Amino acid sequence: MMWLIVGANGQLGLSLQQALKFRNISFRTLTRQDVDITNSTEVQKYVKYSNADVIVNAAAYTNVELAEQEPERAFLVNESGARNLAIVARKSNSKFLHFSTDYVFSGQRSEPWKVDSLVNPLSVYGKSKLAGELAIQKEYPENSIIIRTAWLYSPYGKNFYKTMLKFALSNEEQIKVVYDQVGQPTNALDLAKLAIEVIVNEVPAGIYHGSNSGSTNWCDFAAEIFRLAGANIGRVKPISTSEFATKAPRPPYSVLDNSDWSVHGLMPLRSWQEAASDAYTLIFDSLNK
Numbered sequence: 001m002m003w004l005i006v007g008a009n010g011q012l013g014l015s016l017q018q019a020l021k022f023r024n025i026s027f028r029t030l031t032r033q034d035v036d037i038t039n040s041t042e043v044q045k046y047v048k049y050s051n052a053d054v055i056v057n058a059a060a061y062t063n064v065e066l067a068e069q070e071p072e073r074a075f076l077v078n079e080s081g082a083r084n085l086a087i088v089a090r091k092s093n094s095k096f097l098h099f100s101t102d103y104v105f106s107g108q109r110s111e112p113w114k115v116d117s118l119v120n121p122l123s124v125y126g127k128s129k130l131a132g133e134l135a136i137q138k139e140y141p142e143n144s145i146i147i148r149t150a151w152l153y154s155p156y157g158k159n160f161y162k163t164m165l166k167f168a169l170s171n172e173e174q175i176k177v178v179y180d181q182v183g184q185p186t187n188a189l190d191l192a193k194l195a196i197e198v199i200v201n202e203v204p205a206g207i208y209h210g211s212n213s214g215s216t217n218w219c220d221f222a223a224e225i226f227r228l229a230g231a232n233i234g235r236v237k238p239i240s241t242s243e244f245a246t247k248a249p250r251p252p253y254s255v256l257d258n259s260d261w262s263v264h265g266l267m268p269l270r271s272w273q274e275a276a277s278d279a280y281t282l283i284f285d286s287l288n289k
Contacts, residue, residue, distance in 0.1 A: 001053045001199075002026050002027065002052050002053050002054070003027035003028070003054045004028050004029075004030065004054070004056065004094075005017065005027055005029045005030070005058055006026065006030045006037060006058060006059050006215055007032070007059025007060065008032070008058065010060070010156070010157060010187045011152055011153075011157050011159065011185070012099060012152065012154075012191065012192065013056075013058040013059075013229070015188040015192040016056060016192040016196075019193050019196055020042055020192075025196065028050055033067075034046060035082075037057075037077065037085060038076045038077055038080050038081050039080075039082075043084040043085060043088050044088055045093075046160035047085065047088045047089075049263035053094075054096075054097060054199055055085060055094045056094070056195070057085045057206040059081060060078055061074045061078050061125070061131070064103070064123060064187045064250075065246060067249050068123065068205075071149070072215045074125060074264060075116055075127075075138050076133065077128075078128035079131035082098060082132035082135050083139055085098075086139040086140040087140070089144070092123055093198060094143075095143055095145070096136070096144040096145070097144075097145075097146050097195060097199065098133075098144060098146045099127065099191075099210075100129050100133050100149075100207075100255055101149065102183060102251065103123060103251060103254065104122070104129055105117065105118075105120065105126075105251055105254055107122070107254050109253060112215075112256060113254065113256055113257060114257045115148075115207050115208060115209060119248055122248075122249040122251060123248040123250070127152060127162070130135070141205060142205055144197070144205055145198060145205055145206065145208065146206070146207045147198070147207075147208050147209070148210065148232055148256060149186050149223075149254055149256075150184045150207070151186050153276075153279065153283070154282060155279075156286070157281045159230065161185070161225060161279065162286065163267060164177075164221075164222045165229055168225060168228055168231035168235075169287070172232075172235070176239040176243075177219040177236055178217070178218045179217050179218070179239065179240065180252060180253055181217055181222070181251070182217050182254070183216075183248050184255045184256060185212060185216065185252045185276060186269070186272070187212060187276070187279050188280050189279070190269050191211075194261075195210070201264065201266060209257060211256045211258055212275045213270060213271050213273075214273065219236060221276075224273065224276060228277060229280075
């Protein structure tokens with residue numbers, strides 16, 4: 001089985017490469033420099049002839065704040081790019097694996113969102129990712145798997161875990177972190193391993209939720225990172241969303257119900273605390289690179 005990872009230099013793309021190597025599964029990669037997924041001609045040229053059994057879209061416009069200022073670009077990448085890849089996957093009769101986000105939900109509830117819960121994104125980013133989901137389901141519903149995830153972190157690129165760990169280790173200052181946004185920190189390597197199991201076990205096409213189990217808020221997540229670092233968790237000070245000025249609205253509660261995996265013989269991802277603990281050494285080491 002040959003995989004093609006589009007968006008290979010991102011958090012998820014790099015984590016997928018690590019997980020595929022461990023499983024001795026062959027793969028090829030395409031980065032942003034190799035192909036512009038918003039250009040259908042380029043996608044046809046570079047993706048169609050890759051002879052991939054599985055095409056993975058790990059590319060995305062993920063800057064939630066900047067998306068409010070440049071919505072056209074966000075939709076171009078997250079909707080048009082996803083559509084282009086779904087079309088070429090259909091033409092090459094490949095499985096198509098795409099990743100979406102908890103931000104497709106409004107957050108206006110207090111119990112985990114199910115796969116079929118009403119979607120109502122608040123931000124441009126969330127709207128563009130939902131548009132991508134709808135485009136894929138229109139173009140290639142019979143062989144596409146969409147996995148929504150949340151609060152992704154890894155040793156690669158920029159993410160909340162790395163930022164908090166660097167702060168915890170570098171000084172003794174206090175840091176203010178919002179306490180009234182609840183979600184699921186998700187280890188990108190855990191998600192990558194789940195993605196492989198989904199394909200290997202021939203999980204049916206459709207939308208799924210892939211996030212580490214349990215829930216927390218950003219402030220408590222930061223405190224857990226400080227604890228793992230042996231830093232004083234008292235330095236992490238709670239602040240409300242209203243006190244933390246942002247351009248993009250965030251869902252106050254975006255916990256995903258990931259229990260459906262058991263129907264397909266797979267286990268939901270482990271607890272966010274265990275995953276965060278296991279990731280510590282790799283993320284710590286990444287700060288010195």
